[in-house]
Amino acid sequence: MTIMETRKHGDAADGMVGGRFSRLDGKLKTTGGATYALEQPVKNLVHAVLVQSTIAAGRVVAVDAAKAKAAPGVLSVFTPEDDLGLLVASDWFGNRPDNQPFHPLPREVSFNGQAIAAVVAETLEQATEAAKLVKVSYEETQSVTGLDDPDAGEGRLVDMLSVGWGDAEAAYAAADIKIEAEYRTPREYHVPIEPHGLTVKWEGDFLTVWEPSQWTHGMARTYAEWFDIPYENVRIVSPFIGGGFGSKAMGYTYSAVAAAAARKLGRPVKLAVTRPQTFTAYGGRAATRQTIRIGATKDGVLQAIVHRGASETSVFADFPEQTGAATPLLYAVPNLSTQHRLVPVNTVTPGALRAPGKNPSAFGLESAIEELSYAIGMDPLELRLRNYADHDYQSGKPWSTRQLREALTVGAEVFGWSRRSHEPRSMRDGRQLVGWGIGCGTFPVLKAASEALIRILGDGSVEVVSGAIDMGQGTYTILAQTAAEVLGVPAEQVDVKLGDSSLPGATVAGGSMLAGAITGAVHKAATAARDELIGLALNDSNSPFRDTGANTLVIADGRISVPRGEGPSLTLAELMSAIGRDRIETQRNTLPEGANGPEDHKRSWTTMANVQGPTAGDLSMHSWCAHFVEVKVDEDFGTVRVSRVVSAFDCGRIYNPKLAESQWRGGIIMGIGQALLEEGLIDERFGRVINNNMGDYLVPTNADIPHIQVISVGIPDNDASVLGGKGVGEVGIVGVAPAIANAVFHATGKRVRDLPITLEKLI
C-alpha cells in the first residue's frame, strides 16, 4: 500500500519523483510575490465593466447609454448595437462553423445575468458607476427557469450517453429485492478564490492576454479565431491561477468583450468580473436528477441497474452533466441500462466543475447501493465487496489497475468500520446521533500528448519550459522533481517556467490529465538532454571522460561520473565548462512518430480531439477511491457536522504525496460543501440565482472541516502514464456527498436524496 517501493533512491522528503517535496511556488504565493492576471502592471490601462441582463428570456429592444457615456471618465459603451467584428471560434474538439459572426453582447437574451453591454472608463470606479447608468429596455418572453419548471419537459435523450448490456428491465422485474429512488443535485458553482477576468493588450495584430488559464494553448486558439489572426499572434500569460476547478479552461464572452474593446479603443483593457457576475459569466455544475432502480438477490448479489438521468443545459448550447458516468463502472452487474437526457432551460451554459458527470452520478449510485444494503440488511461494506467488479463490464476489458478493494478494506480498517452497528439511529454521542457512511468514487484516465523543453545551462542548473499551467495542483513542483530525477540534480536546481502559450505545447489542466501528460513529455525531453550530455562527455575532445574507456556515464546528486566510480567525477557546471557549452537544449513531445507535424501539434495542444479515453487501448484505466465518513447530527436542529473522514485512493503511483494528499483533501472539503451547503438558489419568477455572493453561497469554513485522513493504496500503472500515475485532482470529490448522505441516514433514519442536506430537511 505504499508508493515508495517504486523509488530508486532518496528518502520520502527529497525532490525526486515520489518525494514529499514542498510546493516551489508556495513561498511566492504566501508572501504575495506571485502576480495574478488582474495585478499585471500595464501602462495606459483602462477598465471595462460588464452590464448583465435582468430578465431570463427575451430581446434587448434598446440600450440608452447616453447618461453612461456622459459620465466622468467614460470612453465607450459597447452594446448589442455594436458589431465587434468577431467570428465564432472552435469548440473543444476543434470543430468550427465557417465565417459565422460572434456577438458576445447579443440582442437575444437567453438567461438572467447574461452580458449585454460593457462600459469602458479610465478608472474601475468610473466604469462601475457608469455601468449603473446604462438603461436597457427589453421585450420579455416566456422563460424556463429550471428542471422543475412545468414547461421544461423531460428533455432530449442523448443517444451517445446510453449504455446497456443484458436485459436490465426484465432482470429488475424478476429480482427478489428491488429499490427505486430519485436523487437530485442543485446548481453548484466553482467560486475559486481568484475571481475571473483579464488584462489585454494589442500591439498591431499581436494580442497579449493575461488571464487565469487552465489551458493557455487552447485559449490562444480561441482568441486567434475570434479575431481572425494567426494563432502565433496570440499570447496567453497565466503563470499563477487562484483556483480553477474547471472554470478557467476556455475564453468566455467577457474575454472577447475585453479584447474587442482594447482593439477598438487602442488601449490595454482590464476587465474584472465581479463576484456576483461570476455566477452567470460562465457556467457552474448543472442541476441534475436521476432515478435509479436496483434489483438484487436476497443475499445481495446485484442483478440489474436501471438508471434514468437528466441535467439542465442552456437553450443555445449542450453541456451534459452525465448522471450515468459512474453507474456502469463501480459494480459487477449482469444487466444494466443507463440513459441521460438534456433539458434546455434559461441558464448560462453549464460547465465542467470538479469531476463532471462522475460526481452527481456517484451521488445517485452510492446512495442507492446503501439503500439496498438496508433493504436486505447487509453491511454496506460487505455489499460493495460482494459485487466487486473484476473487470470493466461496460467495455468488457480488464482493468489496468484497480485497487478499489484495497481502498475499501484498508479504509475500513483505519476508520474502524467493524465497530459500526448497522441499525440506523443506533449510535450516539451524548445528545447527538452518530452515523457512518461509505461512498466510492472513480474518474477515468484520460491521455493526451504534450511537449516540453529542457535546458541544461552552463552553471549546471536546469530549466523546464512548457506552456502547461499550475493552478495550485503542483505542476511546477512535480516537473522539477521529474527533471531532477532524470538529470540527477537536486530539484532545487531546477527552474520551471510555465503558463504561457508561446512556450511548448501542453494539454488542458482538466480531466486530471495534465500531470500524466506533461511529466511524460518532461521525462522524454530530460532523458534526451541527459543522453546528449553523456554523449558529449564521452566524445568531446575536451571532456575528461573521453579517455576513460567508459561507454556510458551516470549522473547523480549533481555530479557526472563513470559507473563504477573509478575515474573523474565532475559537477554538471564543470563538465559544461570543460566541453565549452553554455547550454544543452532538447525539446520533445509525446506524439507518435508519423503524426508529429505542425498540424498534429496544433490539434494536440489547442483542441481535445486527440485525447484518449480510458478504454482507447486494450485496458480500462481509472482512478478509484473509497470515503469513510462519520457525521454527528443534532436532530432537534437538523444540523449535520462531519466529524471524521478516512479516504483511501488508488491513483496509481504518486509523484509527490504531499501535493496529492492536499488535492485529495481539497476534493473532500469541496464534497463536504456539496453535501451540506452549496446550492444556487433560483428565483423562479426571474430565473435568477439570488445567492450570487460568498456571503450567501456557502462553502465550508475551517470550522466545518474535521480531521481528514487520506491513504494511498495505488500501485504504479505504466499503462496509464509514462511514470505510472493515474489522475489525482478530480477523483477526490467523487463519492464524498453520498458518503455523507449515507452517514446521515445511518445517524437519523432519514434518507435525503436531494443535495444539499440543509437543516430544514432533517427537522
Place this chain on the structure above:
Amino acid sequence: MRDFSYFRAASTEEASRAMLDAGAMLLAGGTTLLDLAKCGVSEPDTLVDITHLAGLGDIAVDANGATIGALAKMGEVADHPGVKAAFPAVAQSLSLAASAQLRNMATIGGNLLQRTRCSYFREPGVFPACNKRNPGSGCSAIGGVTRNHAVLGTSRACIAVNPGDLAVALVAFDAYVEMGRRRVAIEDLYMLPGETPDWETVLKNGEIITGIGIPASVAAKNSTYLKVRDRQSYEFAAASAAVGIEFEADGKTVRDIRVALGGVATKPWRARAVEQSLIGTVLDVEAVEKASRLSMEGAVSHGGNSYKIELAPRVVARAILTMGGLA
C-alpha cells in the same frame, strides 16, 4: 462607486452637525458601509469619519453593569473578561458573529445598525422594487426565495430579517443605547417595518450612537447565546436565542427569565410570553418545550422560511434547558 467627500469630525458634536446633511453617512468600522456601497445600496455624498474620536471606545464593567463605547470593536467586547463574566450571552453573541477579520474591524455602534442580508435589498440594479430602499416601490422578496426571511414582525411591505446577534442578547437584558444625552431602550431602538420599512430605528436626523449600557442582573450573568445555522462559522443565524435565568433560593424555581430570538424576526425579538409562562415554575422539559412554542405567536410563513417556525422554539427550548441544567 461614485465620488463622495470625506469629513473627519473633530468631535461627536461636529459629527452630528455634519450628519444633518442628506447624503451624509457615518464611517466607523466601515464593514457594512463599504459592503453596501459596493453593491450599490449605499450611495453616500459625504462620509463622516468618527473612527479617531477619543473616549468612544471604552469598555467598563462594574457591579451596576457595563458601559461600552460605540467605537469599541466587536472582538474587543467579545474578549473582555468583565463582559464575559457578567454577560456571557453578550460575549458569545459577538464571538459567534461574522468572521475574526470583521470582528476586529466592526464597531459596536455600527453592529447595532447593520442592514438586512435580504438578497433583493442588496441588488438594486436587478430588483428595483424594495420598500426599504425605495419607499412605495414594493417588495421583491415576497413570493421569491425566502429561506432567510423573517417569520415574525413582518408586514405587507417588508419581510427582511434583522441579521444581528449582539442586539438579540442586548434586548434580552434590557440594555439601552445612548445618543449623547438621549437614552433609548434597545428594544425601542428598532422599529417594525409596518408600511415604512425604510425607517429602521428611532434615531433622529443627526443623532449618533455614542455607547450602550447593559444593567447587571443575575439572569444576565447566568446566560447563554445559542446560534443555529447550516455552516459552523461565518454565517447568519437560521435561528438563535439569548436566554438568561435567575432562580429562587431553592435553585429550581424561576424568579426571572429573559428570552430573545434572532434570525427569525424583522427586529431583535424579545419573547415575553415565553418568559411569563415560566416565571414561578420549576423547569421541566415538557413545560419548557411548550412555553418555547409561545415565541412563535403571530409567526407567518412565506414559503421557504417556514422551517424557522419549527426550528426557533427548539433553539429557545435548548437554551433554556441548558441554563436550567436539563439539556
